[in-house]
Amino acid sequence: MPLLILGLLVWSVPHLFKRLAPEMRAGLGDKFKGVVALLVVAGVVLMVIGYRGAEVVPLWYPPSWTMHLTDLLMLFAVALFGLGNSKSRLRGRLRHPMLLGVITWAVGHLLVNGDLASVVLFGGMLIWAVLSIFAINAREPEWERWQGGSVAGDIRLGVITVVVYAAIAGIHYWIGPSPFPM
Known part of the structure; x- marks a missing residue:
């Protein structure tokens, strides 16, 4: 379950960052887009691994x-x-x-x-x-x-x-x- 929760956070934070702090996001420039893409992919991987490995409750x-x-x-x-x-x-x-x-x-x-x-x-x-x-x-x-x-x-x-x-x-x-x- 911890990997699933971590994956959700790693997915959500970069997506919400642009909406909640647009000025800060704009200041980071286009280089940040690659970091966001990597975080999003990492979040999906963590969610899949965490979900498939979670105990069924x-x-x-x-x-x-x-x-x-x-x-x-x-x-x-x-x-x-x-x-x-x-x-x-x-x-x-x-x-x-x-x-x-x-x-x-x-x-x-x-x-x-x-x-x-x-x-x-x-x-x-x-x-x-x-x-x-x-x-x-x-x-x-x-x-x-x-x-x-x-x-x-x-x-x-x-x-x-x-x-x-x-x-x-x-x-x-x-x-x-x-x-x-x-």
């Missing part, structure tokens, strides 16, 4: 139907995450599509995992994403909506979402818990 037993809801939420999470860089007409309607994707991903995983390590990992990422949204909105109350997009961009987002979702499900199926009810 059950807190509750989710009902089986939550797997179906989580599968649907994951499809939305992948779409939201992709929306942030898409040419979809939907892009201009949501201010924080990637962070909303992380929130959707975290909630979905909390629905089907009732153990302590899952609550720490997915709850921690959920808290990070919510704090990020609040920090961005506090610093930049006004936002310029993205203009543009096309039907082709919507279709491309849909196709990419399904392909990425299938890849994630395949990896999940390969390394551990099946993402689909048996």
Whole structure:
């Protein structure tokens, strides 16, 4: 569990640093971007190792139907995450599509995992994403909506979402818990 918590901190601090101390971040220049990238990768590695190595401490037993809801939420999470860089007409309607994707991903995983390590990992990422949204909105109350997009961009987002979702499900199926009810 300590590696999991350390990973969450190593992931969250560099991400929040830009939002909570933008002047200090700007003073560090572009050299800091490489350090942030290394910290983020290290945080992910620590989270994976910490999560996989954590003792299973059950807190509750989710009902089986939550797997179906989580599968649907994951499809939305992948779409939201992709929306942030898409040419979809939907892009201009949501201010924080990637962070909303992380929130959707975290909630979905909390629905089907009732153990302590899952609550720490997915709850921690959920808290990070919510704090990020609040920090961005506090610093930049006004936002310029993205203009543009096309039907082709919507279709491309849909196709990419399904392909990425299938890849994630395949990896999940390969390394551990099946993402689909048996």
